[in-house]
Amino acid sequence: MPRALPWPAVVCAVSLLTAGIVAAQDPAATPAPPPAGAGAQQPGRDITVVLPEANQLPIIQLAFPAVPNLSSLPGPAANAGRELDRTLRSDLDRTGIFEILGPEELAVLTVSGDLERDADQYRSLGAAMLLQSEVKLEGDKVVLEGRLIDLASRQTIVGKRYRGTYDLARRIAHTFADEIVLFLTSRRGIALTSIAFVSDRDGSKEIYLMDYDGQDQRRATGHKSISMSPAWSGSGETIAYVSFFGGGPALYLADVATGRKSPLVTEGSLNASPAFSPDGRQVAFARALGANIEIFVCNRDGSGVRRLSNSPGIDTNPAWSPSGQEVAFTSSRAGTPQIYVMDVEGSNVRRVTFEGDYNDGAAWSADGTRIAYATRAERNRFDLAVLDLVTLASQKLTSGLGSNESPSFSPDGRRIAFSSTRAGSSQIFVLDARTGGTIEQLTFQGSNSAPDWSPYVK
């Protein structure tokens, strides 16, 4: 029987205190305090950038001066303010929407504090928008007042006020960044999402979680066995995973808030590669029937186990489409591992990869139009590729550096997390889902693999 192990208390603490942030945010639905001349927060249609996720967003030049008067705050509050500022800058940088003109670039200007006069100064450097942020103290809490200002109209287009304890500084910044992205793109930002992954940093392979930017890496299992293949539920409340602690590979569920573990499917010699349906009510997985490995589905309480695929050989690594109507998987039915898609009841099986002799690890984009996967490039190396399901055209995202495996889309479809040996041992990286560019390494300790990006946090 799996042990009920406490997850890091911070998970629980954060979810409780988030409520505090949201509550503090409410009075700020209208900018507080309203800057002079700023109109109500009306989404200007000419500013909102509504584009399909696959398209390139225009880059906005954003003037982002230093947070004023931070050093006048008491030490802990000033530290929280600096962390908030640092986080907000990196969040906005990661969105790919902005090119940020920070304090160094803005040092050439002589600003007065009067927006009417300063706006033209910022615009002279090419800035189209200005982000003003102030950090204050309210009791034992830190308050962020942030305004995104359109420099042409001098209007505040996003104004927010957030309050939380010092330890929530990063979360406050993430929340504001996501709000800015939502306003500009009509699509929520991903700064509050997490990535589940496998690490051996504590000796044995365990499931870990980290924030989307690699911060706050924390262990989620303590089975001291082999644990692998984490898979988020559609609500982000549960992670299905594989562990060997009971003998052979079997499926378990971990409740993210409480850390409670429970068995899902443990009968039989091999149950592996779990994947939640988008509604979280079912789990697809690979199961052995003797030498025949097939895709099965069960309900989220482990009941109702039924077979989906039917071919001799290996069928494994299922991935549920965002619509819930299809399941992608890997099959050796044509001699080499290739990716196939079937309807959710197991019919209408069609092969979707034709290049290369080893393709595995299908991951759907949030809009269901693309599948990322790992394709074997050389004997000992995989590259990431993205398949357009409409044209069936495939585009490589990596080449030449290390073995790149286990892709997982961010919920906005703009980034892909993956594991790579490009820096030596296997580590988690993220890159741009369209270009393969802006690669960022998120893990450094031990060997890390199998990232699975969480859905949006409800």
Added chain:
Amino acid sequence: MNRRPLAWITVLALTTLVAACAKKTPPPQPDLGSSTVTTPTQPATDVNPQPRPAVDDKKPDPLSGDIAAANDHAYKAGLLGDVYFDFDKSDLTEPSRARLARNAEFLRAHPEFQLSIEGHCDERGTNEYNLALGERRAAAAKDYMVSLGVAATRLRTISYGEERPQCTGSDESCWSLNRRAHFLITGRTNVG
């Protein structure tokens, strides 16, 4: 007997002569006469040989000892052996079948043993696919041994994929060692 006394005397004389030639200086014989007990008034004390540790040339059967020792012996004595696979394959080669036949022979001779068959892969595939492939390798080995008369209930498969490599280098010499089915005695049952 009486008909040829001379012949017997001759044989004795020759024997004595040969003995005398072989041992030119015979060791002095102890004179038992001087120590003869002439007045046996006391009962004789029995003198028994000193008890000596029993020497048993037969070693204890290592297969009847603990499970770890049984595994160690079975592999060292070649009673059990791993079988190896080609890259991304779970087909049994001719050498693999021969090895599995000997494994099966051992299990038929020792019906008390329960066995776990571990399927392993080299590091080159993906973790998820390798987990499935390892199971398929273990199952291929199991199926063949069952076809040779080993009860299926005695054999349990477990795939480790690429999680437990035998050899940790990144070259074919290591990879070929890691694409294997490994056999592990896990317990005994009472038979007959």
